[in-house]
Amino acid sequence: MDLIAIYECLCDVTRLRILNMLLRGPLCVCHFQAVLREPQVKISKHLAYLRARGFVAATRRGNWMVYALPPHRPRELAANLACLQDCAAEHPVFRRDRLRLDRLAPVLPKAGPCACARTASRRAQT
Amino acid sequence: MDLIAIYECLCDVTRLRILNMLLRGPLCVCHFQAVLREPQVKISKHLAYLRARGFVAATRRGNWMVYALPPHRPRELAANLACLQDCAAEHPVFRRDRLRLDRLAPVLPKAGPCACARTASRRAQT
DNA sequence: TTTCTATATTCCTCAAGCGGAATATTGTAA
DNA sequence: TTACAATATTCCGCTTGAGGAATATAGAAA
Numbered sequence: 001m002d003l004i005a006i007y008e009c010l011c012d013v014t015r016l017r018i019l020n021m022l023l024r025g026p027l028c029v030c031h032f033q034a035v036l037r038e039p040q041v042k043i044s045k046h047l048a049y050l051r052a053r054g055f056v057a058a059t060r061r062g063n064w065m066v067y068a069l070p071p072h073r074p075r076e077l078a079a080n081l082a083c084l085q086d087c088a089a090e091h092p093v094f095r096r097d098r099l100r101l102d103r104l105a106p107v108l109p110k111a112g113p114c115a116c117a118r119t120a121s122r123r124a125q126t
Numbered sequence: 127m128d129l130i131a132i133y134e135c136l137c138d139v140t141r142l143r144i145l146n147m148l149l150r151g152p153l154c155v156c157h158f159q160a161v162l163r164e165p166q167v168k169i170s171k172h173l174a175y176l177r178a179r180g181f182v183a184a185t186r187r188g189n190w191m192v193y194a195l196p197p198h199r200p201r202e203l204a205a206n207l208a209c210l211q212d213c214a215a216e217h218p219v220f221r222r223d224r225l226r227l228d229r230l231a232p233v234l235p236k237a238g239p240c241a242c243a244r245t246a247s248r249r250a251q252t
Numbered sequence: 253t254t255t256c257t258a259t260a261t262t263c264c265t266c267a268a269g270c271g272g273a274a275t276a277t278t279g280t281a282a
Numbered sequence: 283t284t285a286c287a288a289t290a291t292t293c294c295g296c297t298t299g300a301g302g303a304a305t306a307t308a309g310a311a312a
Binding site: 012 | 129133138205209213
């Protein structure tokens with residue numbers, strides 16, 4: 001009954017927000033930190049939780065870790081993610097996260113440092 | 127963020143099975159006992175859990191308690207129940223519960239003792 | 253009233269998950 | 283190498299929920 005595992009994963013606000021962000025596309029950890037504004041350890045642990053259960057996939061890119069929803073999602077996961085996306089569309093917290101995310105990084109670059117790092121160095125330049 | 131409360135409620139197999147049964151219509155406690163075949167205290171406590179959070183409504187009918195999904199369901203609850211119904215259609219446990227339920231009580235009578243009681247006395251007569 | 257039946261509640265123990273502080277790891281850059 | 287930056291892990295205290303045994307309640311029946 002892996003439905004239970006799915007619901008357990010959806011039981012936490014931080015994880016919901018992470019998944020909501022990932023519904024837009026792959027992201028690196030600094031994105032989560034910048035958008036969620038939660039302590040690093042908290043974000044890292046929830047990412048580990050999701051990863052251990054196969055709800056997200058992680059890839060290292062130099063110093064950065066890129067997280068994404070798994071390419072092949074079982075029917076139940078897909079259904080519940082769709083449901084979450086639906087519900088999230090109305091919740092202020094999720095909407096705000098999406099806005100912050102759009103402002104932060106239009107898309108994740110295919111290579112090189114993540115957007116956070118680039119904006120940080122850009123800030124340093126100006 | 128009452129989405130969390132919904133997911134927390136869906137985290138337990140027994141509660142999922144109860145909700146799956148209730149998606150067909152109102153039921154009394156003996157139905158749950160007959161179909162789920164779990165200890166009385168377990169069923170009662172999960173019903174209390176669901177009731178305390180407004181996920182089911184309860185009415186007394188003489189000695190029996192009739193449980194039902196609440197008449198007016200917030201959008202998120204409705205969405206997730208629909209999703210559950212979808213997922214349940216494929217899971218052996220849920221399907222078996224539905225079958226047992228259909229065999230047990232085609233419909234809940236509008237008044238009088240519940241079907242369990244009637245079948246029990248019918249058994250006693252024969 | 254007393255008794256019975258259906259259901260709920262209390263008390264207990266146990267395991268799991270959360271959050272945070274501190275620390276470890278891994279890759280890059282100097 | 284050494285130092286640094288990004289991220290992960292460990293340890294700890296706390297809370298919550300699950301399950302079961304025993305007991306309580308509420309209504310019907312005798």
